[in-house]
Amino acid sequence: MMLMIVALYVPGSGAVLAQDVPGIEICTVEKKMERRTSCLQSNINFLQTSLTRQVTDSSRKIDAANRQIQELESTVADLRKAVAELQAAGKKQPQLPVKDDKKTPAKEEIKQEAK
Template identity: 65%
Template sequence: MIAPKIAFAALALLMISLPSTVHAQDVPGIEICTVEKTMERRTSCLQSNVDFLQKTITKLTTDHQQKSDAANRQIEALKGAVISLQKVVSDLQAAQNKAAEDAKKATPASKDATPAAKDAPPAKDGAK
């Protein structure tokens, strides 16, 4: 029981005694090179800016190319879907036209169909 307490106390003392200084990291980015006094440091700073910009341009170009390729793939897939839907629509229109022609053939187009309606007894009007 005492061992965990001692270990915790030792860890706490160790954390307190560690130096709290944080070392700066070189984060890539654009630097203001006019503050450099010597020509060598100014040249190095400018070269660092050029390298950063070239890497950024390369990364952005790659990203945009990947997005463009993905968009082109999606466009091609959508074109295929449109073509298949156009085929379905044309098949349905052909079937509808065939059904309309079959319906025209099934109904007699002669004048005898009209007088048959005249031979029927008149409907009685219940509102008299």
Template identity: 65%
Template sequence: MIGRIALVASLVFAPSVLAPAGARAQDVPGIEICTVEKTMERRTSCLQSNVDFLQKTITKLSADHQQKLEAARAQIEGLKATVAGLQKTVDDLQAAQKKAAEDLKKKADAPPAKDGSPPVKDGGK
């Protein structure tokens, strides 16, 4: 039984082990070490590939950062509007509180109101 499992496993995995390494690898863009190239044409091509990769990376990062800055600016503007609205509310509440305090002071300073009944005299019997 173990022999059959080993045989099946070797048949399944053998093609991937026997395939040349170059056939499985993909050309992934990135920085390459160009000093290993022997001819000037290949070295120049390698360096140009590095330059192209770096330019694309810088362009992509610049666009990403610009998008983040624009989102932050929009958020800041929204927050400014919220703060302005809250400041107006606070100002309105303070004005109402001041008016209420002034009204209370006027009531306290005003002479007592006459209700139409005769005044009470002291010691008069």
């Protein structure tokens, strides 16, 4: 039963493979003017569709890049605002004196000054 079904589909698949694939054809081999004109028109149609597809793809990519640029610009603005707030908060806080080794604040010195 399966062999019969496969045998029915095999001749049909050969017809699909024989279809003309769109692309640039060499039209100079055609002897008749009608066939040459048809060949040239086919090339023109193929090139126009290819160009239209490329323009559409390019505009989509440009739009996506512009959206990403806008998102990044807003992120940079938010980060600048956060840095400015942190710098302003840092200026308002009193700075602890630093020991000579400049690694840790001299907490002992602050405690002695308070006494």
